[in-house]
Amino acid sequence: MARVVKNTLAMGLLGILCSPLPVIFAIMLNEVKHKYFRKIVQTAATFPNFISWVIVFSLSFSIFSSEGLFNGIMTSLGLIDKPTNLLGNADAVWYFQTALLIxxxxxxxxxxxxxxxxxxxxxxxxxxxxxxxxxxxxxxxVTVPGIMPTFIVLLLLSVSNILTIGFDQYYAFKNPLVADNIEVLDLYVYRIGIATNDYSYATAIGIAKTFVGIVLLFSVNMFAKKVRGQSIV
Known part of the structure; x- marks a missing residue:
């Protein structure tokens, strides 16, 4: 259980640390004066949001597996001696999954x-x-102060949902090589409740996770009220 909580907090914190990236991207996109180029970039950047995690896994397998495109290019250029399976690298799984989520x-x-x-x-x-x-x-x-209230609200909401970082992504990318490092609370609840039929224990974990999320939500709401003078809920 401690391992699962550690994985959840680690990937949740990595996601929070990367939260300024959409802000930077939005500002850069807003500064592009060519209307059609801006629309093309925005559409290309938004499109992955509508792709299923199963398809993302298939694309990642084609690119980052031992016989994938990435290893083929790196080997042909002489940059690596032997192919590496990034999908099976337990030490890099937190960062790899965070990069995919971003x-x-x-x-x-x-x-x-x-x-x-x-x-x-x-x-x-x-x-x-x-x-x-x-x-x-x-x-x-002008721009940064103007969007800062929105950033703070989304950041605080991300903090309150740090234990609920998703299921589909980690279920699709789970394999025996990275199972110990990729299993998050939602995936753990599924495995305990559905795979092993321990419904009572899985329900208890789900309720505890929900309770912690509510506590975090009201805590960050109080923090926002003190800092901004306005609550978020």
Whole structure:
């Protein structure tokens, strides 16, 4: 059980540490002046969100398995002596799964921040330009403060849901080589409840996880109220 909690917290914290990436992507996308190029990039970045984790696993297997595209290119270039199976690397599974999650959700999450940027008063940008502010200064002093409330709300919600980081992804990528490092609470509850028919224990874990999530939600809500002067729920 301690191993499962460790895996859940580790990958949850890695996800939280990477939470500024959609903000950076949204800001960069907003600064692109070519409308059609911006739409193409946004569509390409958002599309992975609608791909099933089973398909993501199939693509990852084709690219990162021992005989996949990645190892073929690296071997042909002489950068590695023998192929490595990234899908079976227990030491890298936390980082690999976090990278996949970022790739899948980056574009979709950035849509929220793009909407927040759209809500910033255009007159503030015009005033900054009249005062001689560069694009970088406008980003730092206007765009970033404008989307910071949205970022804080999503960040606090991510903290409250740190024990609920998903099931599909880890179920699809689980294999005997990485089973000990990829099993999270949701997958553990499924294995205990469905695979071994220990419904009472699985239910107890699920209830405990829900209770902890509620406690975290109200805790971050109180924290947000003290810091921002406004609660998130």
């Amino acid at each position: 790739w899948k959700s980056l574009g979709w999450t950035s849509v929220i921040y793009l909407a927040a940027i759209t809500g910033i008063d255009a007159e503030i940008y015009e005033a900054g330009k009249m005062d001689g502010a560069s694009r970088l200064k406008l980003i730092w002093h």
